[in-house]
Amino acid sequence: MAAVERAAVPGHVVIVGAGVGGLRTAEALRSGGYEGRLTLIGAERHPPYDRPPLSKQILEGRWEPERAILRDRAGLADLDVAVRLGTRAVALRGTTVDLDDGESVTGDAVVVATGLVPRRMPHQPDGVASLRTLDDVLALREAFESAESLIIVGGGFIGAEVACAARRRGIAVTVLEALGAPCERVLGREVGVLAARLFREAGIDLRLGARILRMPDGRTIEFADGTRLSADVVLASVGGIPDLTWLGGAELRIKDGVGCDARGRAIGMDGVWAVGDAAAWWDPVTGEHHRAEHWSTVTDQAKRVAGDILGAELPAPSPPYVWSDQFDLKLQVAGRTGNAGEVVALHGSGLEGGPVKGTVAGYFTGDALSGVVAFGAPKPFMRYRSLIASGAGRSAVFEEARR
Amino acid sequence: MKVRVDPEVCQGHTLCAMNAPDLFALRDEDGHAYAVDEEVPAGKEDLARDAARTCPEQAIVLS
Ligand SMILES: Cc1cc2nc3c(=O)[nH]c(=O)nc-3n(C[C@H](O)[C@H](O)[C@H](O)COP(=O)(O)OP(=O)(O)OC[C@H]3O[C@@H](n4cnc5c(N)ncnc54)[C@H](O)[C@@H]3O)c2cc1C
Numbered sequence A: 001m002a003a004v005e006r007a008a009v010p011g012h013v014v015i016v017g018a019g020v021g022g023l024r025t026a027e028a029l030r031s032g033g034y035e036g037r038l039t040l041i042g043a044e045r046h047p048p049y050d051r052p053p054l055s056k057q058i059l060e061g062r063w064e065p066e067r068a069i070l071r072d073r074a075g076l077a078d079l080d081v082a083v084r085l086g087t088r089a090v091a092l093r094g095t096t097v098d099l100d101d102g103e104s105v106t107g108d109a110v111v112v113a114t115g116l117v118p119r120r121m122p123h124q125p126d127g128v129a130s131l132r133t134l135d136d137v138l139a140l141r142e143a144f145e146s147a148e149s150l151i152i153v154g155g156g157f158i159g160a161e162v163a164c165a166a167r168r169r170g171i172a173v174t175v176l177e178a179l180g181a182p183c184e185r186v187l188g189r190e191v192g193v194l195a196a197r198l199f200r201e202a203g204i205d206l207r208l209g210a211r212i213l214r215m216p217d218g219r220t221i222e223f224a225d226g227t228r229l230s231a232d233v234v235l236a237s238v239g240g241i242p243d244l245t246w247l248g249g250a251e252l253r254i255k256d257g258v259g260c261d262a263r264g265r266a267i268g269m270d271g272v273w274a275v276g277d278a279a280a281w282w283d284p285v286t287g288e289h290h291r292a293e294h295w296s297t298v299t300d301q302a303k304r305v306a307g308d309i310l311g312a313e314l315p316a317p318s319p320p321y322v323w324s325d326q327f328d329l330k331l332q333v334a335g336r337t338g339n340a341g342e343v344v345a346l347h348g349s350g351l352e353g354g355p356v357k358g359t360v361a362g363y364f365t366g367d368a369l370s371g372v373v374a375f376g377a378p379k380p381f382m383r384y385r386s387l388i389a390s391g392a393g394r395s396a397v398f399e400e401a402r403r
Numbered sequence B: 001m002k003v004r005v006d007p008e009v010c011q012g013h014t015l016c017a018m019n020a021p022d023l024f025a026l027r028d029e030d031g032h033a034y035a036v037d038e039e040v041p042a043g044k045e046d047l048a049r050d051a052a053r054t055c056p057e058q059a060i061v062l063s
């Protein structure tokens, strides 16, 4: 057998972006035995924190913000990582990162983990809220103290979670969604209809197929038919987009992210890797690049990038997983779902108009189970998740459903 | 090293049981996790640490 040539382990790894992806990469490097220098650069002043609780426990006031912190300063010191918080990378030259304070850091390897910035609506006026950072959620939580009405533009997962939190406080909520069902991109139309029922059962005014013409001010929406709607607070929850201007066009831009191979190496950039929401990795299963915006994908990628930098054996990728806490139930999604493939009810009668809770829907591509969505049914969900990983066919899946 | 799952915090994402089936199992009733053995078997410490980091709720407590 020919010896596999391994690149030397770098002496200094510079990670740009101190969110979950950046932090988990640093941790995985250390637990993989890396003893070289490690620098973590983060634009936000907060130590690395977790985003999923922002629109859930923190917005509802059940958690104080500190609980979302993944590693405080002392914990970062234990990791022996030089942290530069409140510092933004403004340029990349080879593997040298220029910072907004005028300094530069040169590594042998650079990991891009800079996440997303909220997408803005066309001509978005000032005063429109967004939700991506800890500071955003604290501002929103404060606005909720006095608000009586809220308009959320965008009926995705985050929009749904904010809508729930606001309803719990007795705020009147209108959700404007351009598509025909909430969360349609992830769930597909057929299953999205179930999510729509959850919105409406919770007393939310859900307007599907909404056509927004413009926003005359930060609290008012004008629709294409000329009508207007105002609220105390308007939240734009229309997704996010990586801000890669600092890379200066050196990257191969795919699906708005840094194009990477299946190990996270940035295409055409020696010594550069990318993880998380900012990265579009090659997916050998689908034969295309994919940019996920899911927590468990980020943590998985961080492990794989650390392994690749250290020349270690890479763990097998786990199927994509995403969850959302809405309307007092946990919505769980694994594998590939959305409008592709055929939807089959595996448990519960939600798809025939019965209760949404307990409904599990399978998404098939040909004979194989490619994805599954569960509404408040964690135990069966977990079993289907394994079936997706093993590429199970219909007969095995239906046998499981009959158990 | 000891490991336990805080039942108040665990939300049943099942990621721990997917990543470290030797260490974590799921309750039939609610899909929430528990540690198979309170004492982490020798040589499995890294796996336990790894599982703790892949729990989105930080429900896995190591001591
Ligand atoms: C409100 C909310 C709720 C969510 N809920 C869920 C959920 O329930 N389930 C789920 O699976 N996923 C959820 N997600 C998605 C999940 O949080 C993301 O997939 C994950 O945070 C992505 O991690 P990341 O490290 O790629 O990016 P981020 O967590 O965004 O971290 C990137 C960091 O890099 C910093 N940065 C950016 N540019 C620079 C620069 N030039 N220099 C230095 N630093 C820079 C940013 O300030 C940021 O702190 C949610 C996201 C949000 C916003």
Ligand code: SF4
Pocket: B005, B009, B010, B011, B012, B013, B014, B015, B016, B017, B031, B032, B033, B054, B055, B056, B057, B058, B059, B060
């Ligand atoms: S990963 Fe965490 S939340 Fe999920 S089942 Fe395991 S302990 Fe519970």
